[in-house]
Amino acid sequence: MQWITRLLSPVKPADFSVLQTDLHSHLLPGIDDGVPTLDEALELIEALAQMGYQRLITTPHVSGERYPNTSATIREKESAVREAVRKAGIPVEFRAAAEYMLDENFGRLLRENDLLPLDEQGHILVEMSFLHPPLALHKYLFELQSKGYKPVLAHPERYPFYHLKLEEYQALKQAGCLFQINILSITGHYGPDVQQSALLLLKQGMADFLGTDAHRMRHALTLQAALRSGHLEKPLTRHLFHNSAMS
Numbered sequence: 001m002q003w004i005t006r007l008l009s010p011v012k013p014a015d016f017s018v019l020q021t022d023l024h025s026h027l028l029p030g031i032d033d034g035v036p037t038l039d040e041a042l043e044l045i046e047a048l049a050q051m052g053y054q055r056l057i058t059t060p061h062v063s064g065e066r067y068p069n070t071s072a073t074i075r076e077k078e079s080a081v082r083e084a085v086r087k088a089g090i091p092v093e094f095r096a097a098a099e100y101m102l103d104e105n106f107g108r109l110l111r112e113n114d115l116l117p118l119d120e121q122g123h124i125l126v127e128m129s130f131l132h133p134p135l136a137l138h139k140y141l142f143e144l145q146s147k148g149y150k151p152v153l154a155h156p157e158r159y160p161f162y163h164l165k166l167e168e169y170q171a172l173k174q175a176g177c178l179f180q181i182n183i184l185s186i187t188g189h190y191g192p193d194v195q196q197s198a199l200l201l202l203k204q205g206m207a208d209f210l211g212t213d214a215h216r217m218r219h220a221l222t223l224q225a226a227l228r229s230g231h232l233e234k235p236l237t238r239h240l241f242h243n244s245a246m247s
């Protein structure tokens with residue numbers, strides 16, 4: 001019913017409150033290339049809350065080589081940051097999942113059922129190398145779904161080997177992959193090629209979720225500027241995203 005209400009009365013967004021939930025960010029200090037300290041985490045979390053988010057599901061990188069994070073290390077950091085958020089009085093629900101690199105380590109975690117989904121519906125945020133897709137991509141997508149998970153590919157618009165290749169995106173969709181577009185891609189933050197691919201996916205109705213992928217305050221400042229400029233008004237009002245269903 002929510003989408004019908006939105007179609008009937010499109011609200012001009014001043015912020016991201018229409019999305020309610022951000023499902024992609026790097027806000028656990030010191031465990032990936034996101035915020036390095038708790039103070040910087042709190043500053044960025046506060047900025048995201050001020051932009052209208054009511055729930056932040058932060059997603060530290062998990063990869064076999066660069067970021068060998070485990071569910072246990074993520075849960076430990078999550079508790080510490082959540083407590084700090086509470087003490088600071090920032091009005092936002094905070095929890096952690098992960099952004100899984102589709103590598104051999106991921107294959108092992110999947111076999112061992114040691115994954116942190118984004119929500120109770122079993123959405124799992126995955127990413128791949130920017131150089132080439134993994135050889136076992138479709139095997140991972142199939143196995144995830146056969147275990148009841150719903151794969152969500154982080155920023156499909158950022159992979160150069162997929163740029164503007166609609167048939168490649170369609171093949172991923174047919175394999176059951178949902179798409180999370182970075183809001184920063186729409187703003188042109190990663191360059192014109194990424195921006196065009198993001199706009200193509202939006203136009204084709206293939207974008208399921210929007211995420212900030214915020215690593216640092218400079219990302220929040222870019223998002224604030226984009227909101228002020230009005231450039232995000234059309235994407236936020238004309239497209240249906242499923243962020244708010246992520247509870």
Ligand SMILES: [Fe+2]
Binds near residue numbers: 024025026099154213
């Ligand atoms: Fe990310």
